[in-house]
Amino acid sequence: MSSPTHFLSPRTQDICLALKTWPEVENYLEVNKGVIIPIGSTEQHGPTGAIGTDAITAEAIALEVGRRTGVWVTPAQNFGMAEHHLGFAGTMSLKPSTLLEVVHDLVISLATHGFERIFVINGHGGNIATTKAAFAKAYGTASKLGLPAAAKLRCKLSNWFMVASVVNHARALYGDREGCHATPSEIALTLHMQPSLLTKQRQLPESAPSGSIYGPKDFRRRYPDGRMGSDPFLAQPDHGKAFLEIASSSLSDELFSFLNEL
Secondary structure, three states: OOOOHHHOOHHHHOOEHHHOOHHHHHHHHOOOOEEEEEEOOEOOEOOOEOOOHHHHHHHHHHHHHHHHHOOEEOOOEOOOOOHHHOOOOOOEOOOHHHHHHHHHHHHHHHHHHOOOEEEEEEOOHHHHHHHHHHHHHHHHHHHHHOOOOHHHOEEEEEEHHHOHHHHHHHHHHHHHHHOOEOOHHHHHHHHHHOHHHHHHOOOOOOOOOOOOOOOHHHHHHHOOOOOEOOOHHHOOHHHHHHHHHHHHHHHHHHHHHHHOOO
């Protein structure tokens, strides 16, 4: 799901950690202690939505926030906690305990080098609780290891789909048909980023209403086609462009505030 580096604009390449050398990272740390980690999931998004939706959207917004703020962006963590989606082919999930250790280890790796502000832009609801738990563990580990960055280490999780301005715009466009999973807002953003996905769009029957989420078999029984109260056929690429602008603007402001926290 990560964008091939040769397709990125020069301005985007300039904030990609993956394209930097280690001396460049050390030079960056002399002026900026912040870094952005996009995290998503590889899971079903209904019969017309891309399996990489949560990773595609998180990375796109992270890169745009990086462009606006000058804060560097790490490669995306494309796999998340999606065990309840395993009843649908193509889903690849990490256990909560595995995701916790992955996020913890990434934070500690960055803190070891001197990063003090870890800003995670998330595209998947199933990652929220585990990521926050990973932050708590990382603070303790950084302190026990005596890392120079430990006293100033701060981690923040920002879920782009929960940004108030994003929620309000989705409600204005789609009303109750936004639903809770395989939503037209997230599908619209993938259509903007990957126009080839337009070929998968088609009208679908009304989806099962949103409700409880349990294990994969129960999820498949409650939501047979994978959607939860959503109508992704409402999505349009221009909607996705607007969501990218709205989310990136809000999260850029949030990041600037975060970088300046004591």
